[in-house]
Amino acid sequence: MDGNPLDLVLRRADALCRERGARLTPQRRQVLKILCAAGRPLGAYEILEAMREGARALAPPTVYRALDFLLAQGLVHKLESLHAFVGCNHPERPHCSQFLICADCGLVTELEDAAIARSLKSAAKESGFRPERRVVELIGTCADCAHKRH
Ligand SMILES: [Zn+2]
Ligand SMILES: [Zn+2]
Numbered sequence: 001m002d003g004n005p006l007d008l009v010l011r012r013a014d015a016l017c018r019e020r021g022a023r024l025t026p027q028r029r030q031v032l033k034i035l036c037a038a039g040r041p042l043g044a045y046e047i048l049e050a051m052r053e054g055a056r057a058l059a060p061p062t063v064y065r066a067l068d069f070l071l072a073q074g075l076v077h078k079l080e081s082l083h084a085f086v087g088c089n090h091p092e093r094p095h096c097s098q099f100l101i102c103a104d105c106g107l108v109t110e111l112e113d114a115a116i117a118r119s120l121k122s123a124a125k126e127s128g129f130r131p132e133r134r135v136v137e138l139i140g141t142c143a144d145c146a147h148k149r150h
Contacts, residue, residue: 009036009087013075016092022073027058031066032087035076040106041084079108080135086110096134102142109142 013032017024024032034050035042042050044063051058067085070076074091078084079099086108088097096117100109116136124131141149 006033006037009089013073013091016075017073020073022069025066027062028066028069031063032070032075035070035085036087041079041082041086041101041108043082043084047085077110079137081137081139098136099138100142101137101139102145103139104141104145107142107144 010029010033013029014024030051031047034047038046038050044060044067047067048058048060048063051063067076067078070085071078074088074094076085076087077097077099079086079101082101086099088110095112096114098111098113098116100111102108117134120134120136121131
């Protein structure tokens with residue numbers, strides 16, 4: 001692997017968007033960069049703040065539109081319980097993920113358990129429910145934080 005992980009993520013995002021004919025504009029790219037560099041979930045306002053430190057200040061709608069684009073491309077995920085966003089580390093294929101969120105250190109782990117996705121789908125179907133979005137987030141204590149407590 002050459003280059004640092006952040007460069008790699010951005011280069012992969014560039015390539016993905018090019019492949020799909022989507023435009024990763026400098027602003028969208030910067031939002032993605034801030035999110036991936038943070039290594040933890042960031043709220044829209046934290047992203048705005050981080051962008052203010054850069055050369056150009058952006059209006060909130062610009063950041064929201066950039067986030068919508070990144071969500072649609074699967075480059076980031078939204079954590080509903082935190083009202084925050086995280087970068088995805090495998091955006092090249094569509095996936096149903098679940099998130100483990102540590103309430104102590106803020107660590108977010110993305111899981112991809114197809115069995116969970118399947119069982120939710122069939123449970124919804126049995127109830128005649130038509131899901132539009134699926135949010136699976138567990139909030140608790142990560143292994144490191146649990147270990148430190150003892
Ligand atoms: Zn993902
Ligand atoms: Zn933790």
